[in-house]
Amino acid sequence: MTRENTHQSSTRLKGKTAVITGGASGMGRSTALRFLAEGANVIVADFNQATGAALVQEAHELGFAGHIAFIPTDVAVEGDVQAALVLAVDTFGQLDIVFNNAGVGGAIGPLTQTTTESWDYTMDVLAKGVFLGIKHAARIMRSQGTGGSIINTASIAALSGDAGPLVYSAAKAAVVSMTKSAAVELASERIRVNAICPGFIATPLADGGKPEKTRENFSRAQPWPEYGQGDHIAGAALFFACLLYTSDAADE
Numbered sequence: 161m162t163r164e165n166t167h168q169s170s171t172r173l174k175g176k177t178a179v180i181t182g183g184a185s186g187m188g189r190s191t192a193l194r195f196l197a198e199g200a201n202v203i204v205a206d207f208n209q210a211t212g213a214a215l216v217q218e219a220h221e222l223g224f225a226g227h228i229a230f231i232p233t234d235v236a237v238e239g240d241v242q243a244a245l246v247l248a249v250d251t252f253g254q255l256d257i258v259f260n261n262a263g264v265g266g267a268i269g270p271l272t273q274t275t276t277e278s279w280d281y282t283m284d285v286l287a288k289g290v291f292l293g294i295k296h297a298a299r300i301m302r303s304q305g306t307g308g309s310i311i312n313t314a315s316i317a318a319l320s321g322d323a324g325p326l327v328y329s330a331a332k333a334a335v336v337s338m339t340k341s342a343a344v345e346l347a348s349e350r351i352r353v354n355a356i357c358p359g360f361i362a363t364p365l366a367d368g369g370k371p372e373k374t375r376e377n378f379s380r381a382q383p384w385p386e387y388g389q390g391d392h393i394a395g396a397a398l399f400f401a402c403l404l405y406t407s408d409a410a411d412e
């Protein structure tokens with residue numbers, strides 16, 4: 161898969177710049193590679209510097225040098241999120257797409273055992289991180305006047321209850337709620353805000369460090385024989401990233 165030679169690539173995101181939080185692993189990593197193949201410039205904003213550097217190296221080997229940069233980021237820290245988005249403008253001249261995707265399993269276990277510290281950590285990464293991404297993306301996109309696409313990773317956990325991941329589910333429900341409110345508030349400026357609610361996707365987060373268990377676990381949890389993969393979410397993110405309803409289209 162290279163920019164010049166791949167059956168998967170087209171130019172749907174040519175000249176667009178995307179920031180992907182949690183872009184160094186799992187579905188964020190798949191999306192970074194997919195966006196590059198579609199012609200985008202990509203800033204990978206992630207907590208994990210080792211996997212971030214490995215992805216940049218891989219992207220260079222695939223022919224995307226000059227179209228990707230990594231910035232160490234904690235999405236729970238406002239200054240970090242701001243810095244990642246400003247880096248997109250400083251490096252590539254503009255910001256068009258923000259994928260607020262970073263995540264952790266966070267507090268898992270009986271609610272009676274859940275500490276306020278684990279509540280705070282889970283909500284900080286999963287909910288506050290998305291809030292900060294929307295807030296600062298909207299500020300930059302508004303100042304550019306070009307519209308944009310903000311995509312948030314929620315979860316099926318946002319839509320149904322389950323014993324154990326109470327805080328995770330609450331944080332993801334907050335992501336769905338923030339997405340709806342932000343979509344209404346920013347629509348007049350052609351800034352679109354959408355959420356993706358994945359089911360089980362085979363990533364390091366979901367397999368808990370035991371990839372061999374993934375198929376067995378997933379086949380118990382869902383009726384469809386094949387389990388989801390990062391590439392599937394990358395396809396959904398690409399759908400939302402294509403700026404067909406922004407000023408690009410309106411000007412035609």
Ligand SMILES: NC(=O)c1ccc[n+]([C@@H]2O[C@H](COP(=O)([O-])OP(=O)(O)OC[C@H]3O[C@@H](n4cnc5c(N)ncnc54)[C@H](O)[C@@H]3O)[C@@H](O)[C@H]2O)c1
Pocket residue numbers: 181182183184185186187188205206207208211233234235236261262263264285313314315316357358359360361362363364365366
């Ligand atoms: N895998 C699934 O089954 C599944 C299902 C529904 C939703 N999700 C959500 O999808 C998103 C991506 O998860 P994934 O499955 O690809 O997991 P993953 O562990 O492969 O990737 C998550 C990435 O987020 C990064 N990250 C963690 N904390 C961070 C922080 N504070 N700041 C910046 N980066 C941070 C990690 O370093 C990692 O690179 C998460 O929001 C997760 O909650 C996953």
